[in-house]
Amino acid sequence: MIAARHLLRVFLTLVSLFASHGLSNTIAVNQECVSAVFGIIGGLNFEGVGYGNYYLGLCTNPLKTISVYANSKTYCPPADLEPGFSYFGWACQEYGGAEPISQADLAANLTIEAIKGFPVLDQADSNPLINLTTPILITRDWFDLGFRTEDSWDYEARTHRAYGFAMYGFWGGVILIGTLHRLISVINERRLPPSSTDPEDTGRADSREKSASGTQSNAYSYSRITKHLTIPSALPPFRSQLLFGCTIPTRIESFVILSYWIISFVLCCVNYRPFNGNLYWSAMSPQIWRYVADRTGIIAYANLPILWMFSGRNNIFIWLTGWQFSTFNLFHRHVARVATLQAILHSIGYTAFYFTSGEGATISMSFIVLFSFSWFRRKIYESFLMIHIILSVVVIVALFYHTSIFDGQYDPYLWPLVAIWSFDRFLRIVRVVYCNLHVQLHKKSLNRSIAAISYDQDANIIRVQINTHIKPRPGQHYYLYQPFRLTGWESHPFTLAYWSQSTESQHRGQAGAPATGSTTVGSIAASSKAMEGEYLMSFWIRPQDGWTRHLRDLCLKSSQVPATSKETILLEGPYGMSEPLQKFDEVLLIAGGSGIAAMVPYVLDYISQASNKSSRTRIRGLTLVWSDRNRAFMHQIAQQELAAALTLNEIRYISESTDSISATGSLTIDTGRPDIPTIIERAATAATESGSRLAVMTCGPAGMSDAARDATYRAIRTRNSSIEYFESAFGW
Known part of the structure; x- marks a missing residue:
């Protein structure tokens, strides 16, 4: 102590x-x-x-x-x-x-x-x-009293500001540790030489590497330590699933959040110097109220740039740390709660003095936090987002007005909010223009993206196919806009599921056209002005409410089979980063429902790298586990996008139940749910016996993801094996 x-x-x-x-x-x-x-x-x-x-x-x-x-x-x-x-x-x-x-x-x-x-x-x-x-x-006594009054006031002023800076020190330290962790991980990965992709080569590659170098042993030990912090949930098995409506962080996220709350609470409570006879306020009670009000107000102001930075899509810290947007979104929500609580205490303290215009900002911040709880985000996301933006603008304006009497003293806390918000919106516009307009100087042409939409009632899947000149990669997601709607500013994030490269000959209907996932959609896309070197991107969307239901209804109005529509839809992106699955010997992909969209790019990327002799991929075997209630959708993807993958012996499939495992490339679909813990247990056992490095990646319903996370952590804890867990999920 x-x-x-x-x-x-x-x-x-x-x-x-x-x-x-x-x-x-x-x-x-x-x-x-x-x-x-x-x-x-x-x-x-x-x-x-x-x-x-x-x-x-x-x-x-x-x-x-x-x-x-x-x-x-x-x-x-x-x-x-x-x-x-x-x-x-x-x-x-x-x-x-x-x-x-x-x-x-x-x-x-x-x-x-x-x-x-x-x-x-x-x-x-x-x-x-x-x-x-x-x-x-x-008199000397009068001077001494005045000096003590001045000294106490100045000490409090310096302390308030210093503790506001402490927020930047705390989060700067967190970001620095995350950046160093990523740097060390990249260095460790690059020190591993590529292993053979021959499935017959099942030698103890990883064991040989560990024994050959003390450095590899240290990297292995370091990795084991970090996995005990980064993979398991603070309250297993809850992570993607909500517990009493609350998001449960991982252990390391919980440590960061708890530390932030404790430090924020302590800094609001310590180092006050009230005394009887103060020349400003003779009694101690008003001194304490004033000091607490100033302290909580200034720290709340200091939290605002952090709050705005963590909320943006174009957050440089995502690139530095390699953390997902959902992690920063989680931090964003807790910073908002702390800042709002501090603003409430600030208002209470000043209300004990006199009523101020800052109450408007405090009330707005309180409503922002209230409407940010998971129920609102999940049930009425678009309404939540609009309320969030409007109230955020109200907060900024109210805070400028609230502190206008201080001659710009607090503007350094507020103008960064305007700059961060403006910069993020500017980059969004730049991304939209860059994704959807392609200037070909040598042909003096300007091409724009056109979307072909189809809805398959049997599979209950909407396919959105858009042409763009941006080269896609696995793990990316894009925000889609439909600009000519009444709510055209709305953006909706979707994982990039599949793509193929376009050529002029293909768009003229000649042989060799890429698989498009739907003949009708392919013909619509082919009639667009996509040029050579462009890509046809596919997004698979399961219709729910709101905009996805609107897309489905647009298609159902068509007399074609399957139901199709041709709309102007804009891309914004790409966001997200590819996970380093190629650095592992064995890869286990677990998908639920439309979560297969996140896995298909990795499967096809593996096929591409495996056929490239200069590739440094280490993958010797890949297993895909996919569970979906809709067999028609599974058959459709297997016959089209995954058709080439089904012919390879290096790829194994488990669908619907653990009984249908095929090492020959065929796909059998059975009823029942796959036993995720058992599948991961078997994969971990095989990896341990062969000395292989195993990557487990999931995308699907919250319960499935949490079961996979918990099973992976138990495998790491009980085996001295090199296993890593990855999860593809949006954090709203």
């Missing part, structure tokens, strides 16, 4: 030292003495210029200015006079709009003999303080 307190003290000290170099409008320690003097003198009334005007009197009334200089020379250390008078001059210009009378102009009144002749006033002398006619000195 003592060690923990010591570490906390060291942390807070470092934060204070770091922040003190970047704070504006903060008094330095060697300026406090003079500031305390003119704080007391400024409250007195002298005859002449500036009577009743605080700064005008301090800076331009000779009696008052002489009193400031005289008391400063009497009570302040000589080393503090020059910086203190410099601050005095700055305050006169900033707040009084006037230059202070210089010491040179008042030199005759500031000699030692002249100062000794000034009357000395005590704080209790109320009558002489009404209308003073000569320069004065204050």
Whole structure:
């Protein structure tokens, strides 16, 4: 406990030292003495210029200015006079709009003999303080009280700002650790030489590599440690599934979130210096209310740029750390909750003083958090998103208005929000233009993307096929817009399921056209103006409510079979990153329902790399497990997109039940649900016996994903084998 307190003290000290170099409008320690003097003198009334005007009197009334200089020379250390008078001059210009009378102009009144002749006033002398006619000195006790008041106020101001900076220090440390983890992982992976892709070569490749190098052993141990933090849920088996409507993080995510909550709570509670007799507020209660209100308000402001940054699609930290958007979205929600709670405490504290316009921002933030709970996000996502954006704008405007009286002091917290939001929206527009318009200078043509949509009632699947010049990769997802709808600003994320490269000959209907997944859709796409070198991207969508149901209804209006429609749909992307499955010896893909869309690109990518002699893929065997209630959809994908894969012996399939395993390339569909834990257990056992590295990847319903995650972690915990878990899922 003592060690923990010591570490906390060291942390807070470092934060204070770091922040003190970047704070504006903060008094330095060697300026406090003079500031305390003119704080007391400024409250007195002298005859002449500036009577009743605080700064005008301090800076331009000779009696008052002489009193400031005289008391400063009497009570302040000589080393503090020059910086203190410099601050005095700055305050006169900033707040009084006037230059202070210089010491040179008042030199005759500031000699030692002249100062000794000034009357000395005590704080209790109320009558002489009404209308003073000569320069004065204050008593030592009065000065000491004023200095303590000033010192406490300045200490709190520096501490508030420093603890606001602590939020950047915390999340900066988290991002740095994540970046270093990714860097170490990449280095470790590159040190592994490619193994043979020959299925007959089942030697203990990984074991040989570990024994050959102590470095590999260290990397293996490091990997084992991180997997115990990154893979298991904090409350197994819940991760993709909700527990009482709440998202359950992994262990490492839970540690980060819990640490953030604890640090935020502690920083709002420690290092206050109230005392009886304070010249600003004599009682301790209003001092505490004011300090708590300022502390929570400033930390809430400091959290806002983090909150906005973590919410964006174009988040550079995703690339640096390799974390999924869902991880940052999880952090985003907790930062929002902490900032909102701090804003509420800030408003309560100031309400004890006086009602302020900041309550509007606090109320808006509270509603944002309320409407961000999982029920709203999942049931009425588009309405949630619109409410979220509108209330966010209200928050920014209200906060600018709330702190306008501070002459831009808090703008450095607020303008980054505008910049982050504007930059993210600008990049979205750039992505949309880049994805959907293709300029071919040598042909002097401008091509745009056209979408062909079909709906198969038997498979209950919508296929959206769009031509683009962007080269696709596995693991990518795109946001789709239908711009000419009333709600054309809405965007909907979908995993890229399949693609094929287009050529002019193929679009003229000649032989060699790529498999499109639907003859009708293929003919519609072929009639578009897709040019050589472009790609036909396919998205498989299971219709639910909202926009997906709208697409289905558009197709059903057609008289063609299958139901088709030709619409203007815009792409925005690509987002997401390919998982490094090619670095593993064995790959187990587990899909549920339309989650097969995330797996097909990896299967086809493996086929492409396996046929390329220069490829560095390590994969010797790939197993696909796919469970779906709709057999028609499974047959359709097997006969079209996966047709080439079914002919390879290196790819094994398990569909619907664990009894239908084929090593010859054929596909058998049975009834029942696959036993995910048993499948992973068998794969882990085989990988351990052969010394192989195993990758397990899932995409599907929450229950299936959580079962796979839990089973993978149990396999890692019980076996000394190299297993990694990947999950393809959107985090809203």
